[in-house]
Amino acid sequence: MSLLQVHDVYRFYHVADEETRALRGVSLSVAPGELVVLLGRSGSGKSTLLASLAGLDDPNGGQIDIAGARMSRRPEAWRAELRAEHIGVMLQSGNLMPHLTVLDNALLTGTLLGRPDEARARDLLQQVGLGYRLHAYPSQLSGGETARAGLVAALTHNPAVLLADEPTAEVDAETEDRVAGVIEAFVTQRDGPHCAVLATHSTRLARRADRVLTLHDGRWQDDSDASPSA
Numbered sequence: 001m002s003l004l005q006v007h008d009v010y011r012f013y014h015v016a017d018e019e020t021r022a023l024r025g026v027s028l029s030v031a032p033g034e035l036v037v038l039l040g041r042s043g044s045g046k047s048t049l050l051a052s053l054a055g056l057d058d059p060n061g062g063q064i065d066i067a068g069a070r071m072s073r074r075p076e077a078w079r080a081e082l083r084a085e086h087i088g089v090m091l092q093s094g095n096l097m098p099h100l101t102v103l104d105n106a107l108l109t110g111t112l113l114g115r116p117d118e119a120r121a122r123d124l125l126q127q128v129g130l131g132y133r134l135h136a137y138p139s140q141l142s143g144g145e146t147a148r149a150g151l152v153a154a155l156t157h158n159p160a161v162l163l164a165d166e167p168t169a170e171v172d173a174e175t176e177d178r179v180a181g182v183i184e185a186f187v188t189q190r191d192g193p194h195c196a197v198l199a200t201h202s203t204r205l206a207r208r209a210d211r212v213l214t215l216h217d218g219r220w221q222d223d224s225d226a227s228p229s230a
């Protein structure tokens, strides 16, 4: 069974008379326990695909299902509910609330769902090397700290699916390995099905993946295999 199913997704952007074909018929199936890494040059469509998977954007064509429920072509409120229930999203543009501390950001989604888990938040922040920044505000963090705090904010409520855009941006190799370890531990947790899809430019992070898929101009590159490895 796939936790995440993408069938023939298209996303076009129009600015004045110019059309950008950001996704051109992308299909993907991710099984429980899988860590999938998306590679591709800047502008190849990685963030657009993650936004569609998260239901933050609705593709022009194709179909996306998350944990057996339809995400694409559904009203925004439905997509937001599905996202809160099943998905943790870490975005390049930042998914931290500026008026909340790192710890409170980590607790936010769980609190909204009625199940805040402070012990898990503190533990994850410790694991990614932010144990000493619990009470800092996002504006006080470096780029690498922001990415790691955003990752923990996406993971603390223990979603089924983690979607993360450059989770190891601006960190040293040792910290990157720690972050990769946290993500690996998440997908293999035995408390329920979990999977992760990460967009990155890091070949070091890609080496930790079960599957590496490369986007090129909104399509999988020829040697990419988008069927599940499990």
Ligand SMILES: Nc1ncnc2c1ncn2[C@@H]1O[C@H](COP(=O)(O)OP(=O)(O)OP(=O)(O)O)[C@@H](O)[C@H]1O
Pocket (backbone or CB within 6 Å): 013, 014, 015, 020, 021, 022, 040, 041, 042, 043, 044, 045, 046, 047, 048, 049
């Ligand atoms: N809101 C938008 N309006 C118009 N064009 C867009 C929009 N968002 C993305 N694009 C275009 O769609 C294409 C894919 O962009 P996307 O951000 O998905 O690439 P990416 O692979 O994530 O790049 P990067 O590695 O730099 O983050 C690019 O040509 C980009 O300019």
